[in-house]
Amino acid sequence: MDPPPPQPPGQCRNWLELPRDVTESILLRLGAIEILTSAQKVCLLWRNICKDPSMWRAVDMRNPGDLCDMPYDLETMCRHAVDRSFGQLVDINVEHFGTDELLNYIADCSSRLRRLRLVSCDSISEEGLSEAAAKLPLLEELNISFCYPWTKEPLEVVGRCCPLLKSLKWNSNCYRRPYIECDEEALAIAENMPKLRQLQLFKNKLTNVGLLAILDGCPHLESLDLRRCLNVVLTGSLGRRCAEQIKHLRFPNDPMDDYELDAEFHENGSSDEDYPSGFSDIDYFSDDYGYYEFSGDSDYSYYGDIIDYGDFYYD
Template sequence: MASGDLGGLSEAVPARDWADGLGTDALLAILHRLDHVDVLMGADQVCRPWRRAAREEPSLWRRIAMRGNEGIARRLNRGGLACEAVRRSAGRCEAFCGEYAGDDGFLIYLSEQAPCLKSLRLISCNGVTNEGVAEAVKELPLLEELELSLCDNVGRSEVFKVVGEVCPQLKHFRLNKKLFDVTVWEKEKDVQGIASMHGLRSLQLFSNLLTNAGLETILDNCPHLESLDIRHCFNIDMDETLLVKCARIKTMRLPDDLTDDYDLEIQSPIRTYVPREPLGYVCYSDFCYNSYEDSDDDSEDDSDFYGEPSRYESDLDKYEKMLRSSMRTFLR
């Protein structure tokens, strides 16, 4: 019997840890497929090479994407996670996309730590204000793309004029709202600021309140515009004057065009406003309600449904189980 052979059976070969044997290029190829929240909250706990790749390879953090749903965002310190992601980029971050992530403080940190930033996309970041955006973009002269979608506390020409002045290379701008509401009186509050972005190639203004006059102002001041998306901008009436001005635009999406390819939240538009007697009743489109009465039980149940933590329980458990004690600072 050969040495080491027990009853004709060779010694058991220890199982190989495939994760530990991957090269850096292969590891980075895997990590690049993950949202950066997942990288921060668990991928660097697999083994030492994974941890080294997640923490010490700035190329992984050159383009940061932190998307997610609101339920998880309530439990995580998304601003802290965003700061850590930017820190790991070691000054090489060129693009940041954050959903439910970041506030004015984070924007200032980003502008200081990512001087080469070319793309900034903020979605549903209600902690971001006009003041924060105006201050941050002053340190981001290389910015070519800016998105401020569903950010309820950002708007008005004053802040966009600052963007147009300090970001001369800006080519793409998205300013999208959840809801078109004809009852809001300030129709052109964003127009003059957007019109100051003279180098724009593409512009998306979903559910904006601008009128024909406002759109004409933008078209006259943005001569390089090639793509224009004004879906759900129901104050716009594409008359002959506008059609002539838009003839040079290669890609055009009109107010009533389909929204199947739109990737953000949409609420049903309020397109008409007709007050009726008795006083206190208001009609929006095809329905009326008493503005003096509280909402009924059904509407309260609907709002509770969207905030119900149990809907996200499995996702939260996943993050908490993977979370090291040193990372628990990212939990609220």
């Protein structure tokens, strides 16, 4: 096949002449926020493509977390993205703004969901995650990172309700004191998630006892990330077993160059008596994020099933 003739000097390619599948591929590389705030407003063709349910099988709501400076409501946008999928949603990334209500809305509308990422979602509770997990029997990948300290209960519920779970990230970003040990979460994983193949436990308090239980209870485990799990000592027979059983093993003191979230420890000088709940070694960041709510007809308007955000996002 001959290559297309060169464009005359000064003449630009008309993007509207691209094949539809090429345009779809380009738009899919944008996140949901970019599509709803800008791409769908470029032209009628792009708007029609952005309405196609196949464009919303994966919804990436990645954002920097500066919610108080955002001139739009991410939860409203996320619900609209879920609606556009018409039940085809299989992968969603919700960061910083997730709530119990939103998580259960996603679960109600997306029983086929296979991948769920929740990062820094302090408004999601143990009960909210447990309720949603009961509606997601096909879930295969779950990332819970930097949320409020939880007990073992949601892990047990996820294990029972999501029998196909193969990948779990259960990461902490807390003020850590030395010598605090707790294997409850590790035991919950070992007892309820036998099909796990990938496990990341960043800054977890498990000990060698919990690690051994995971190796016994998750025989298919291939990848294990124990970075900053300083109560684990991979020497002797346990170290040899990890080397034999795990193909991809990250040690507690391995470098964090490829870790996308905050990898630093933060010391906490408060006394144990200040934390009667049992999380005496943890004092999470508690930024008071403000949410800008849509209000008034000037903010956005509905045209059938299309939201026209106008120039609201360009402020």
